[in-house]
Structure formats: structure tokens, C-alpha cells
Amino acid sequence: MVKRKKLGPVARLGVRYGVTLRKRLSKIEVEMKKPHECPSCGVIAVKKVSVGLWGCRKCGYTFAGGAYTPSTKLGEVAKRASRGTPSEAIKVSGKEKEKVE
Ligand SMILES: [Zn+2]
Numbered sequence: 001m002v003k004r005k006k007l008g009p010v011a012r013l014g015v016r017y018g019v020t021l022r023k024r025l026s027k028i029e030v031e032m033k034k035p036h037e038c039p040s041c042g043v044i045a046v047k048k049v050s051v052g053l054w055g056c057r058k059c060g061y062t063f064a065g066g067a068y069t070p071s072t073k074l075g076e077v078a079k080r081a082s083r084g085t086p087s088e089a090i091k092v093s094g095k096e097k098e099k100v101e
Contacts, residue, residue, distance in 0.1 A: 009033065032068045039063065039070075046070055 009029040010022045017025075036046040036054070040061035049055040054070045055062040066072035 028068050036070045 007022065008026045010026040013022055013025075032048060035044050037044050038046050038056040038058060038061060040056060040063075041059040043056065043058040045058040046054050046056050048068075049062060051067050052064055053062065054065045063070075066075055
């Protein structure tokens, strides 16, 4: 029998696709599948509804976020920028600022 190593959600893939890609997917899936905190009611009950769409199972609040996580660093920057406080957005490290521009 094949010896199963602790690979988490990517154990289903077996030996396919290469270890680097499986590890990368594992990291994303673990983060994606765990319950997240609701920005509306604060209860840890947010689950992914669809790509970029997250919903709270407690209060029913649905919101747009990252594809694999409810909020991304880049999303935070965009949110601040859209609120009309670009001075704060500039404070974020230079690397992210480059991506935005
Ligand atoms: Zn909620």
C-alpha cells in the first residue's frame, strides 16, 4: 500500500503534478477552506461561496474578496485607495505600491 504522508488536502492527488505544485496548492487550500471571521458580525463563520465571493453562515452577509482568501493585501490597498485616502496607501511597502501602479 502507498504510504500517505501528511499532505493535507492535496493527498487526494497522489504522486501527480510534482511536489512543489502540490505544496503550493496545499497552502492555498488550507487557507481557503478554514472558516474566516465575518467583517459584519465578527463570528468566525465565513466560507467561500464562489471564486472571490464569501459568505457568512451566521448572519448571511455576502461580500467580495480574494479568490482564495476573504481579503488580500492588494485588496486592502485598493479599498483604501477607493475610500479616497491615498496617503495611507503609499505607506504600504514599496513592493505592493509598484503592483498597484
Ligand atoms: Zn456574519
